[in-house]
Every structure is written in structure tokens, then in C-alpha cells.
Amino acid sequence: MAELKTNKLKSQGEVRVRFAPSPTGDLHVGGVRTALFNYFFAKHYGGNYLLRIEDTDEKRSTPEAIKVILNGLEWLGISPDEEPVFQSKRINNHIAAANKLLENGSAYRCFCTPEEIAKRREAAPVDNKMYMYDRHCLKLSPEEIEAKLSNNESFAIRLKIPDGEVAFTDGVHGEIKVSCQEIDDLVLLRRNGTPTYMLAVVVDDADMKISHIIRGDDHISNTPKQILLYKALGFKHPEFAHLPLILGPDKKRLSKRHGAVSITSYNEEGYLVETMINYIGLLGWSPGDDRDFICRQELIDLFNISGIQSKGAVFDEKKLRWLNGQYIGNASYADHAEQLKLYAESAFENGIIDYIPDSIKIEDAWNLLHNRIYFLKDLFNDGNYMFKDPVSYDVKGTRKHFFNDDDVIKRLNVLIDDFNLLENFDIESIENVIRTRSDEWEVSAGKLIHPLRLACSGLTGGPGLFEMLEVLRKETVIRRLENAVKWIETNKKQ
Numbered sequence: 001m002a003e004l005k006t007n008k009l010k011s012q013g014e015v016r017v018r019f020a021p022s023p024t025g026d027l028h029v030g031g032v033r034t035a036l037f038n039y040f041f042a043k044h045y046g047g048n049y050l051l052r053i054e055d056t057d058e059k060r061s062t063p064e065a066i067k068v069i070l071n072g073l074e075w076l077g078i079s080p081d082e083e084p085v086f087q088s089k090r091i092n093n094h095i096a097a098a099n100k101l102l103e104n105g106s107a108y109r110c111f112c113t114p115e116e117i118a119k120r121r122e123a124a125p126v127d128n129k130m131y132m133y134d135r136h137c138l139k140l141s142p143e144e145i146e147a148k149l150s151n152n153e154s155f156a157i158r159l160k161i162p163d164g165e166v167a168f169t170d171g172v173h174g175e176i177k178v179s180c181q182e183i184d185d186l187v188l189l190r191r192n193g194t195p196t197y198m199l200a201v202v203v204d205d206a207d208m209k210i211s212h213i214i215r216g217d218d219h220i221s222n223t224p225k226q227i228l229l230y231k232a233l234g235f236k237h238p239e240f241a242h243l244p245l246i247l248g249p250d251k252k253r254l255s256k257r258h259g260a261v262s263i264t265s266y267n268e269e270g271y272l273v274e275t276m277i278n279y280i281g282l283l284g285w286s287p288g289d290d291r292d293f294i295c296r297q298e299l300i301d302l303f304n305i306s307g308i309q310s311k312g313a314v315f316d317e318k319k320l321r322w323l324n325g326q327y328i329g330n331a332s333y334a335d336h337a338e339q340l341k342l343y344a345e346s347a348f349e350n351g352i353i354d355y356i357p358d359s360i361k362i363e364d365a366w367n368l369l370h371n372r373i374y375f376l377k378d379l380f381n382d383g384n385y386m387f388k389d390p391v392s393y394d395v396k397g398t399r400k401h402f403f404n405d406d407d408v409i410k411r412l413n414v415l416i417d418d419f420n421l422l423e424n425f426d427i428e429s430i431e432n433v434i435r436t437r438s439d440e441w442e443v444s445a446g447k448l449i450h451p452l453r454l455a456c457s458g459l460t461g462g463p464g465l466f467e468m469l470e471v472l473r474k475e476t477v478i479r480r481l482e483n484a485v486k487w488i489e490t491n492k493k494q
């Protein structure tokens with residue numbers, strides 16, 4: 001994309017790009033990356049980002065898959081700038097283009113049946129090369145063609161590949177040159193009258209005035225054929241940039257095996273949009289440094305084709321999870337209040353917590369725990385003790401902190417009394433009680449802190465104890481301590 005002139009493009013809004021998924025399944029990370037890169041590129045140059053649903057494969061395309069794509073893009077905030085184009089509605093345009101090529105001599109009718117072609121393929125000398133159509137029908141005389149037509153014989157329309165070579169500059173891979181001798185006379189319209197992908201994609205991109213095609217590497221071998229098709233139709237071809245594969249951590253092509261799931265599942269699992277945009281935005285593209293964090297606006301401001309790496313990009317779910325945790329850690333309660341409320345309701349419905357907390361309670365728990373969770377829902381899973389008395393205690397913890405010392409019960413009882421007397425059950429007062437008693441009893445503060453934590457949360461680790469107790473509030477803390485004392489009394493070996 002050497003000739004891209006930023007200023008010119010910015011002022012003239014010439015950039016028109018598209019994401020062109022086939023609606024045959026889920027919207028995966030690879031598709032999302034293609035969509036995002038197109039979107040960033042378009043927005044960077046003040047251009048338009050379009051969506052074309054390539055739904056000509058009737059058997060494999062489904063309305064559900066279309067919905068998944070539209071919803072996925074909406075969730076990511078990258079819905080197209082214009083109404084989506086449905087390829088299936090443009091079949092007449094594709095047919096008209098094939099006929100135009102027939103008329104201008106760039107294409108020809110092929111009456112060969114698949115069986116005839118298969119036979120000739122079998123009879124062809126075996127070598128490593130792919131069998132190419134032998135141009136049998138290119139040699140037919142006008143009379144022979146006329147005869148076949150009046151006989152109602154079905155025919156496909158094939159592009160007549162010219163001599164010479166096709167050369168283009170790929171924005172990612174640089175100069176690419178292919179000899180036309182290696183290109184088959186590709187079918188444009190099938191014998192049943194339906195257009196092939198190769199014809200449809202070129203006609204649609206031309207009609208949609210697409211200026212740049214940014215898509216997966218798997219289409220790089222289609223590009224020379226498409227360029228020939230543009231030429232035959234008398235169109236200037238767009239510029240191309242092919243994105244390298246996305247790999248799993250084992251450097252193999254990313255697949256379900258790696259846990260690679262659809263964007264819908266990432267949404268359902270609780271990944272934030274910011275996380276997905278950030279992570280996928282840096283998947284095979286970099287602004288020239290090795291940062292981990294980038295936001296949508298920075299991606300738009302900085303995006304350029306030259307920052308796309310030509311080698312495969314590794315998708316690492318662990319890192320994605322970590323990044324989500326970072327976003328949650330840096331977010332404020334207000335950013336996610338609504339979503340948190342929904343998670344609280346569902347945690348209550350599932351018996352994970354004992355009641356539906358009000359927003360003050362949720363905010364308190366958020367402030368205490370959001371630096372320690374990877375997903376919003378974890379506030380009510382990992383942090384369920386904020387809203388539910390422990391029903392059991394960490395087993396190792398009980399050995400270490402409940403049963404290790406004969407004085408545990410005695411100390412907890414005194415602390416219960418101390419806490420009861422506190423007028424302000426705040427961090428300072430709680431800490432003061434604990435420090436004072438630890439000095440008085442000549443035991444480390446840990447000797448009090450660990451059993452208190454275990455008694456109040458059932459766990460051995462978590463946020464700062466004083467903060468946690470304050471947020472739990474006096475009544476809850478005392479109830480939990482009393483329950484723990486009873487539990488220790490019952491379970492202590494005599």
C-alpha cells in the first residue's frame with residue numbers, strides 16, 4: 001500500500017473497506033480481527049467500513065449465523081457504516097458481469113460435464129501439479145457452440161486466463177508475482193447458473209467501490225485470479241493486504257482445540273469489549289512498540305498497514321484472561337454497575353449467594369475485590385463470601401489456624417466482645433482492636449488475623465482483613481465469628 005497518501009485520503013474520504021464473512025457458523029477470533037483491522041483502517045483515514053454477508057452457499061448459510069455476526073459486531077461497537085450487503089441478493093449483477101465477459105471475449109462457455117472433466121483429469125499424465133482445465137471448449141467453433149446452445153446443453157462460464165503474469169503489491173507480504181500459466185480458467189458461473197465466489201466477490205467489491213481489501217491469508221492465492229477478473233471487467237483493482245494466520249500457543253493454526261471459541265462465547269464468559277478490542281487489535285499488528293494496552297481510539301489513531309506482521313500471531317487465552325483482569329482492576333464501579341447487578345441476581349438465583357445485595361453492598365465488595373478478579377461475575381463467585389456466610393472452611397486452613405492452638409476459641413470470643421463494643425466498625429477501630437490484643441497476648445497479629453479471616457470468609461487468602469471486616473459490617477462479622485467458634489468446638493478433636 002505504498003501509494004497511500006494519508007492527507008489526501010483523509011480529506012477525500014476515499015477509503016472504503018469491507019468485512020465479508022460467510023455466515024456458516026460462529027464469528028471467531030480470526031473473523032473479528034479481520035473486521036477490526038478493516039474498521040481501524042477505515043476510521044484512521046476517515047473512510048467507510050462496510051459489511052457484506054457472503055451468503056450464496058445456500059446449504060451452509062443460516063439466518064442464525066447472520067444474526068451471530070451482526071450481534072457480535074454490534075457488541076464490539078463496529079457495526080458497519082452502511083446497510084449490510086447480502087451477496088445472495090446480487091446474483092443478477094454477478095450473472096450480468098459474467099455475460100459481459102462473455103461478450104467482450106474474456107470468458108467462454110464450457111459445456112464439459114464434470115464426468116468428462118474427471119475422465120480427462122484421470123487420463124492426464126501424473127505430475128505434482130494440479131490438473132488444470134484443458135480448454136477443450138475454448139476450441140469450439142461458433143457453429144459448434146450454436147449447435148450446443150440450440151440443443152439446450154448446460155454450460156459453465158469460464159474466465160479465459162491471458163498469457164503473461166499477474167503482479168501486485170500486498171500491503172503485508174510485498175511484491176507478489178504469479179505466472180498466468182499456473183492459473184486455471186476459473187469457473188465464473190456454474191452449469192446451474194449460480195455465480196462462484198470468485199466472480200461474486202469481484203463484482204461486489206467493484207460495485208461497492210471497495211478501495212482496500214484487508215482479509216485473511218487464506219485468500220492470498222485467490223488474489224491473482226481476482227485481479228485478472230477486475231481487468232477483464234475493465235475495473236481498477238483495489239489494494240490488498242493479507243493478514244497472517246492466527247496461531248495457538250503451540251504455534252499451530254488456531255482452532256477449537258486451543259479453546260478458541262466464538263466471540264459470543266467470549267461475551268458470555270464475561271470478557272469485556274475493551275479487552276477484546278485491545279487484545280485482538282494487537283494480534284498481529286503493533287504500533288511499533290511492545291505495549292500490552294491500547295484502546296479503541298488509539299488503535300484508530302495509530303493503525304497502519306505497515307504495522308501488520310507477516311508472521312503468524314499467537315492467540316493466548318491466558319493473556320486474554322490476564323488482560324480482562326487488568327481492565328476490571330482499572331475500572332470503576334460505575335463502569336459496570338448495571339452488569340454487576342445482573343450477575344448478582346443470577347448468583348442469587350443459582351444459590352451462590354444468600355441475598356440480592358443492594359448497590360451499596362455491591363460497590364463495597366467491588367472496591368475490595370475488583371483488583372483480584374478476572375471477570376465481573378467473579379465478584380459473586382470467588383467473592384461470594386461477601387454475600388453468604390461460610391458453609392465450610394478451607395480444610396488446610398482449619399488445621400493451620402483453628403486447631404493449631406488451644407487458645408483460638410478463647411481469643412475469638414474476646415474479639416467478638418471487643419467488636420461488639422465498637423461504635424464505629426471501621427478499618428481503624430478493627431485494626432486497633434487486633435493490634436492491642438496481639439500486644440497484650442504477646443502473639444503476632446497474624447495469629448489473630450488468620451483465624452479471623454478463615455472464620456469470616458471460609459478462605460485462607462483474600463483482600464486486607466481490616467477492609468474486609470469493615471465491608472462485611474459488624475453484625476455479619478460477629479455472627480460469622482460465633483458460628484466459627486461453635487464449629488471449632490464441635491470439630492475439635494478431644
Ligand code: GLU
Nearest residue numbers: 020021022054201215219
Ligand atoms: N467470505 C470470505 C470468507 O469468509 C471472505 C472473502 C473475502 O474477504 O474476499 O472467507
